[in-house]
Amino acid sequence: MDIRESEARVIKVVPEKRTHAYLILDETIFHPKGGGQPSDRGVIRSHDYEVTVKKAIHYKGVVIHWAKLNRGAPTEGKAMCELDWPYRYLVMRRHTAAHLLDHCLAKAVGTRVQTTDSWLDEPCYVGYAGGVPSEEALRSAEALANSMITKGASVSIRSLSSEGARELLQNAPNYERLPDLSEIRTVTIDGCQPIPCGGTHVRNLAEIGRVSVGSAERLSSDSFRLHFSVSASASSSS
Numbered sequence: 001m002d003i004r005e006s007e008a009r010v011i012k013v014v015p016e017k018r019t020h021a022y023l024i025l026d027e028t029i030f031h032p033k034g035g036g037q038p039s040d041r042g043v044i045r046s047h048d049y050e051v052t053v054k055k056a057i058h059y060k061g062v063v064i065h066w067a068k069l070n071r072g073a074p075t076e077g078k079a080m081c082e083l084d085w086p087y088r089y090l091v092m093r094r095h096t097a098a099h100l101l102d103h104c105l106a107k108a109v110g111t112r113v114q115t116t117d118s119w120l121d122e123p124c125y126v127g128y129a130g131g132v133p134s135e136e137a138l139r140s141a142e143a144l145a146n147s148m149i150t151k152g153a154s155v156s157i158r159s160l161s162s163e164g165a166r167e168l169l170q171n172a173p174n175y176e177r178l179p180d181l182s183e184i185r186t187v188t189i190d191g192c193q194p195i196p197c198g199g200t201h202v203r204n205l206a207e208i209g210r211v212s213v214g215s216a217e218r219l220s221s222d223s224f225r226l227h228f229s230v231s232a233s234a235s236s237s238s
Ligand SMILES: [Zn+2]
Pocket: 095, 096, 099, 187, 197, 198, 199, 200, 201
């Protein structure tokens, strides 16, 4: 989803002190925190008010926007929503890079890898089960990722029925954490294993610019975090 701004209807407002409020919209472009992806930020405004959305949280099937009041007080009715697009786009590039690293790390170590979690704000990492790979394997994964980014590859989204998905996804790095849903949304980098994921991604690997693999932080004898970053902007790759 890469809609940057959109009109929506505010259907509920709960003020918090005089400075903040919780808002519910009929439809939202704000991606809530979840699956390693931090919440979108941005602005909701009408003629009479403007608020800065600090957090969007998924709660019992509803997205709740926690916002700071800038001007006036929010009311029910039509409003314009605008994402903090530079931040969202950075998260999309990091998110796609995280999936690419799963693929490249598996190639570098020669076996399937299993992710445990990830976080795409700061610090930015993917968590994996298993021992810390050698420095040589990490550099080789990084080199492969950057060569695939340079070549470019499409990134596509598909929804699969859960019966069909289980078999197709058995080598996915997060197979152990597959949600129990009748439909499973998958993301596929052309040429790589499809990965079940509900997050936001770029449409082509080239948009990542460049990925740098940082340290592998051992968490226990059987898990580690791989820290990584993407270049400051997709066009400033070098
Ligand atoms: Zn994803």
